Amino acid sequence: MFIQLVVSGLLLGCIYSLISMGLSLIWGVMGIVNFAHGAFVMLAMYAAYYGDQLLRIDPLLFTPVAIVLLFLLGVIVYQIIIQYVVDGPYVSRLLATFGLGFFLINMAQFLWSPNFRTIKESMVHGVWKIGTVMIELPKLASSLGSILVAALVFLFIRKTRTGQAIQAISADKMGAALMGINLKRIAAFSFGLGIACAGAAGSLLATFYYIFPDVASLFGLIALVAVALGGFGSVEGAFLGALILGLVETLGGYYVDPNWKYALMFLIYLGIVLVRPQGLLGRGKV
Amino acid sequence: MLEIVNLKAGYRGVPALQGVTLEVHKGEIVGIIGSNGAGKSTLIRAISGLIKPTEGTITFKGTRIDTLPSHEIVRLGIIQVPEGRHLFGKQTVEENLKLGAYLIKDEKKIKDNLEYVYSIFPILKERKKQRAETLSGGQQQMLAIGRGLMSNPELLIVDECSLGVAPIVVEEIFKILKTINSQGTTIMLVEQKVHEALELAHRAYVLQTGRVVMHGTGEELLKSELVQKAYLGI
Ligand SMILES: Nc1ncnc2c1ncn2[C@@H]1O[C@H](COP(=O)(O)OP(=O)(O)O)[C@@H](O)[C@H]1O
Numbered sequence: 400m401f402i403q404l405v406v407s408g409l410l411l412g413c414i415y416s417l418i419s420m421g422l423s424l425i426w427g428v429m430g431i432v433n434f435a436h437g438a439f440v441m442l443a444m445y446a447a448y449y450g451d452q453l454l455r456i457d458p459l460l461f462t463p464v465a466i467v468l469l470f471l472l473g474v475i476v477y478q479i480i481i482q483y484v485v486d487g488p489y490v491s492r493l494l495a496t497f498g499l500g501f502f503l504i505n506m507a508q509f510l511w512s513p514n515f516r517t518i519k520e521s522m523v524h525g526v527w528k529i530g531t532v533m534i535e536l537p538k539l540a541s542s543l544g545s546i547l548v549a550a551l552v553f554l555f556i557r558k559t560r561t562g563q564a565i566q567a568i569s570a571d572k573m574g575a576a577l578m579g580i581n582l583k584r585i586a587a588f589s590f591g592l593g594i595a596c597a598g599a600a601g602s603l604l605a606t607f608y609y610i611f612p613d614v615a616s617l618f619g620l621i622a623l624v625a626v627a628l629g630g631f632g633s634v635e636g637a638f639l640g641a642l643i644l645g646l647v648e649t650l651g652g653y654y655v656d657p658n659w660k661y662a663l664m665f666l667i668y669l670g671i672v673l674v675r676p677q678g679l680l681g682r683g684k685v
Numbered sequence: 686m687l688e689i690v691n692l693k694a695g696y697r698g699v700p701a702l703q704g705v706t707l708e709v710h711k712g713e714i715v716g717i718i719g720s721n722g723a724g725k726s727t728l729i730r731a732i733s734g735l736i737k738p739t740e741g742t743i744t745f746k747g748t749r750i751d752t753l754p755s756h757e758i759v760r761l762g763i764i765q766v767p768e769g770r771h772l773f774g775k776q777t778v779e780e781n782l783k784l785g786a787y788l789i790k791d792e793k794k795i796k797d798n799l800e801y802v803y804s805i806f807p808i809l810k811e812r813k814k815q816r817a818e819t820l821s822g823g824q825q826q827m828l829a830i831g832r833g834l835m836s837n838p839e840l841l842i843v844d845e846c847s848l849g850v851a852p853i854v855v856e857e858i859f860k861i862l863k864t865i866n867s868q869g870t871t872i873m874l875v876e877q878k879v880h881e882a883l884e885l886a887h888r889a890y891v892l893q894t895g896r897v898v899m900h901g902t903g904e905e906l907l908k909s910e911l912v913q914k915a916y917l918g919i
């Protein structure tokens with residue numbers, strides 16, 4: 400059973416990683432904690448749902464579309480909201496993304512009702528049995544998809560000129576400005592990229608997860624805790640933090656109590672924050 | 686090349702520059718000297734567009750630049766090597782240098798510039814795969830200057846490059862600045878090391894509490910009573 404739980408936890412953790420990576424990226428570049436992050440995951444889930452219902456495109460295959468859609472949405476949100484609060488006081492930054500998330504969740508409830516929806520049968524289905532361990536193939540496919548997208552984003556940040564600029568801004572804004580980097584343009588791009596990560600995860604999750612407006616709060620919270628756990632501003636840390644959360648969710652859900660698994664996540668988070676406030680791989684500044 | 690007229694700037698309403706007028710001609714090394722808090726860094730932050738002046742004008746090669754964002758000013762050829770270096774610590778030496786050529790699209794040109802910087806600072810070539818934060822203070826300063834040179838600046842502004850750097854390395858860096866200047870780059874040298882700066886500079890301005898209190902050739906200033914008394918302790 401233990402191995403089963405670890406496997407399930409890691410599969411879940413991979414998807415959380417992708418969501419968290421986007422959150423961490425946005426925080427690194429513009430110092431904004433995107434409290435609306437989960438709402439973008441939720442929007443992508445609905446987009447994938449309607450892609451499946453209306454266009455008969457499987458959510459797995461819909462992922463690239465979700466990436467493009469959410470990237471564009473992210474850039475638009477940056478242009479009409481974020482850029483005006485980026486340099487403002489902390490409270491206005493907090494209220495802007497928090498309010499946006501709240502608005503999107505309510506909009507989803509209004510448009511699509513608070514009811515749960517699921518996608519009947521994704522193209523990948525069934526279970527893979529290795530000894531006593533059962534691997535649900537939809538989850539495996541989503542996890543592998545998440546790893547692929549996360550790896551591409553990671554490579555992009557490491558290897559491309561724009562990626563180097565993203566790193567530079569995260570490290571030193573003034574230094575980056577003095578290199579001739581257009582801070583607003585890269586910030587808009589980064590916000591789009593971060594939201595696109597959430598979008599990819601949403602579409603991948605839609606293959607097996609319940610789709611409902613409030614799923615936004617859940618994923619938003621998980622990403623937030625994962626990023627804080629791994630250390631704000633460290634994309635690798637966010638990845639690690641999310642894997643740990645996946646494990647806590649399955650192991651805690653089984654050994655403690657399913658109703659307590661989220662409480663447990665926060666407990667562990669609090670523990671780490673008290674012992675190592677900069678997170679596991681954090682850079683020390685928060 | 687650069688003309689500044691009656692420039693005023695400050696932080697949250699507190700003035701730091703109270704009407705500075707100066708000019709830099711092509712090919713010169715112009716020193717900006719003054720003690721800590723005189724407004725030197727504020728002056729060049731305004732030139733680079735990092736802060737917006739409240740009054741006055743900055744003109745570069747006939748173009749008003751005081752209303753432009755930083756990246757446009759960089760594009761025009763004004764490069765600042767800031768006080769405190771502002772390197773990208775987690776990125777490698779070479780990545781830092783390449784970011785210095787961010788606005789250059791031509792790969793070949795970037796490579797040539799990289800080789801040029803490595804030829805003046807061979808230590809950077811040895812350390813090119815290391816993270817910038819692992820370098821010593823002097824090496825970091827060389828990296829900051831090298832990064833500034835990566836975009837073929839027309840005007841290179843160097844702010845307190847001697848800060849936290851061993852005297853012998855400062856001497857080396859000053860020599861290199863002189864070479865760079867003789868190859869055609871105009872330099873503004875902001876320094877608290879007044880003696881060394883005045884020996885290197887063709888002309889210099891003395892800044893006190895946000896005002897130019899004196900200017901002249903390096904030699905004149907070295908001989909002046911004001912400079913000798915206030916900065917050289919003679
Ligand atoms: N970021 C800042 N915020 C507020 N005040 C500042 C800031 N930077 C400098 N100052 C103030 O502006 C004045 C000029 O500082 P600065 O330009 O850094 O002088 P210098 O470079 O000659 O040492 C000083 O009184 C300093 O305290």
Ligand SMILES: [Mg+2]
Binds near residue numbers: 725726
């Ligand atoms: Mg200074």
